[in-house]
Amino acid sequence: MWEDFETQQFAIYGTNLIDSTGKDSSNTAVNTRRRLLRNYNGLPNLNIFRELAYFGEASIGYKNLAFLTYSHRFEKASPIPIKNNNYNYPGASLSLIMSDIFPGIKSGDILNYAKLRASLAQTARLNDPYSNQSFFVNNFSSTTLPVTYTYNYTNANPNLQPEQQKTYEIGTELRFLKNAISLDVSYYNTYCYRQIAQLFRASYATGFILNTQNAASLRNQGLEITLNATPIKQNEFNWNITFNFNHMWSKVLTLPSSIDVLKDFYNSDTYISNVRAGLVRGYSTGTLTGSKYQRNNAGQILIDPNTGVPLTSGSGTNFVIADRTPKFTLGTLNNLSYKNWNLSFLWDLKVGGDIYNGTDQLLTNLGKSARTSNRSTPIVVKGVINDAYANTATPTVNTLAIVPKYLTSYYTSLPDEEYVQKNVNWLRLRDVTLSYTLAQNAIRKLKVINSLSFFVTGTDLVLITNYYGVDPAVNANNPGTSGVGGFGMDMGSVATPLGLNFGLRVRF
């Protein structure tokens, strides 16, 4: 495989808009315009990515009982320093048809088929082109020279290697009762190491600001179970049901050493006000970090003795305040057919996983959230006074009443953790489809048509959830973002629209 991508970019910076309604760069004062790097000479700035990959695979089968496959992939890619840019990785899988190796287990017609499988796979991932280079950019200090330079932000790392991901998976596939029930179970364990922490900040003492190193690792594990059953199988009526269970857990193992033990590594793309998808060593990869209450050793909230307002870690602090990873998800797909009618529906259950409700935080700051409706009533925040007794067996219980209407800082300074809802569950009817297929003899006369069916589909018709916001299926970012992504972060997310589709399906 040969890949060669090139992106061209022209950009211009200018100030002193001539006309407040004009939107393009010609509206800026000529002497304020800047064009960077090659744009300065009228050429595009380029982003080039090239990769060459080839791979080989060998499979051995023994009497249709056992299969062994080995593959090896060789790659060479341009973003990696030349001394490390040739790399390769293996993959192997083995499957054994146990029910044929030991035919005895099929006796009694309970277990019809059993297969065991195991695989080991490795892949490599790359950094972005030029993210690892110290090059010169334009400097704009006073000068008599036509163009001057100083270094860009990035520290070059001549030892950068591709990051590695190793996965092993074991699984089994079992079919029972004349294939009326089938069960597929698999467990996977992925170890990502030498992960490229791209453009992370460290001390300026390197002489640069951003660094790219193989400096992180994490482990991701999961269990997937699929159970398919056909409880009813008659001539005119059939019912098939499929359960899809998924449980996943992960752990951040290492991060760049410039990040302190309890500090987070984050990607600024998923960053709402102060809350971000920060990664902290020893925690799951789904954590969110933000500000929290100050608490005494017993975990009680500390209250400012002068104001009665709780003390917080303050904006700009980021502690783990949420884990967005669900405990498990379970999809249930039912398929019922009666004569020419077919009804299928998918229930989607998610249990666990926290959500940060940034919408509520914004509305609270504006005094428009329902939680601020008690602003005229005196409230006493549950907690203990931050005094000399705070960490003794008998802390001073807070009795200071505040009226938020006159002390707006109570609501405007609530810590981010206040907006995290723990363990958000949902059960939603993802979709329902009812279809009717015309009988063969009814369409035979049309000759050109082989089959004809009508259907109606409803999506997201039912949602049952304990989430106090609009809809728990939130995402503060788009799927293209790097890292874990913006799921579980609510910032003006609107509810999933209810959809109805009517259709006609024709096969010629």
Place this chain on the structure above:
Amino acid sequence: MRNTFFKCIYLATIVIVGFSSCQKKINDAYSSPNAPVRVPIETILPGVIGGFTAFNSAAGTNFGLQADDILLGRYIQYWGSTSSFENYGEMGGTIGSDNTGAIWGAVYYGHGQNVNRIIEWGTEEQKWDFVGVAYAIRAWGWLELTNQYGDAILKEAFNTSQSQFHYDTQPDFYDSCRVICFRALDYLNRTGGNVNPTNLAASDAYLNKGDLGKWKKFVYGILARSYIDLSSKNIFAQNHYADSAIKYANLSLATNDDNILATFSAATSANGFNSYFGPTRQNIGTIRQGGYIANLLSGVNSATFTGVADPRAWYMLSENANGTFKGVMPWLGVTEYGGSSPTKDFPKNFWRNPIANATVGGAVDSSRYVYTNKGPWPLMTASEMQFIIAEAAYKKGDKDMALTAYKKGISLDFDMLNTTYEFNIPQGHSITPTSKNAYLSNTAVVPAASGGLTLSQIMLQKYIALYGWGTHQTWTDMRKYHYIDKDPQTGNQVYTDFTPPPTAPTNYLISTNNGKYVYRCRPRYNSEYLYDIPELTRIGALNTDYNTYECWFSQP
């Protein structure tokens, strides 16, 4: 058979050639095609020079003296914010932002590897003049850095494969600074190779215009500073540092033509071409001159220069609607001047907008002194060197030498204003030989005999001569005397009448200081407070009163 064999060879050749050309294309795509990884060192130096005051590149801006000066100037009461209870006016330190981190950014990043490359490539290319200049800049950086932050990264600095760094102590910085000064002098004295005065003059157009003599004097000036900054230490007398300070100050800037002046083209309104303190950049609209300097220049300091109206006020300060000079207490802001409804005593801003509480320049630019778009912004002056000599000589008991230098220092400062800053001075207020002589012959300023000279006079004349541009140095001077130390010979405060933020009846000294004054800045937040925590913990920089930890240079 033969045919098949050749076909195979042929195919294999195509495959191999194809492969190797792919390999080459991949290797070629490693380096960014947009930007050079090596440029002529002549094109690096102008940006580095811009980094003395306010660095300005496509990858980062404002590292340098000026952004920090706006805040540090409140500690020494050169100026204050118009707001009351303002953090720096209350001697507070920076928490959670990059404020007061501009020198950190300049030394490690703005100058940083750029200076290293000038040295490395300049040595390869035998451009000894550029190498010498680069070493001079590095020496200046280490001294400024340690005087502002105390402990910082020295031995491990610029190691590109580390992401956490050990902090070294201040004496190491002083030693390193001096060693690098001597190395700079070696290179600045070196001829031959590819030394090219024309090229250096072009790159150095906005500082010393390629004048190697001035660069050498600058280096001697850094050496002189490195000794006088220790004048409160016991080792100052033990090691005869006064002699060193005098020796190097004498080798340094001697006339106003020698002054090291950073200038700006002001060719367009772009930030890099204009001084950070100028009206175009609008960075000093919400500060006003301090009451302490205004009183000192108006002759109302109770113990020093009392009753003498200093002609320099019309250059350095802004008059108010009454035509007098008043200033703010940095912790009070403009509350004494009516706040939002200004009284006639409300000081105009530094660009002298006729509307007293304006935060921008006036319709007609009437900016004076170092507050214009073009500067010039002194990094060091001949006058400063004389005050170094005066203080050193005074300390070692040579009062005659001290008095001579003291007089020369004042005279040089008057002359500099007269020549470099003779613009937008109202009619009748320009310095004339008569007004200068009157000032110098006033015994309240210059005592008739050397026995009458006081440390207060020397330090306060230096305080005035460095007004505006010398904030970093003046802060070092005042910390040496712990803001309110007394001169044992007179029993007066060295900085007479100087009052740090009072604690009663209202507490204006920021509470987290625990009653102590400010003695250092925290290392830059976005460099160290996020990414160097273990080391900050070790040196105590996470403590809320770290900004009050006294530096080595001012401890006995």
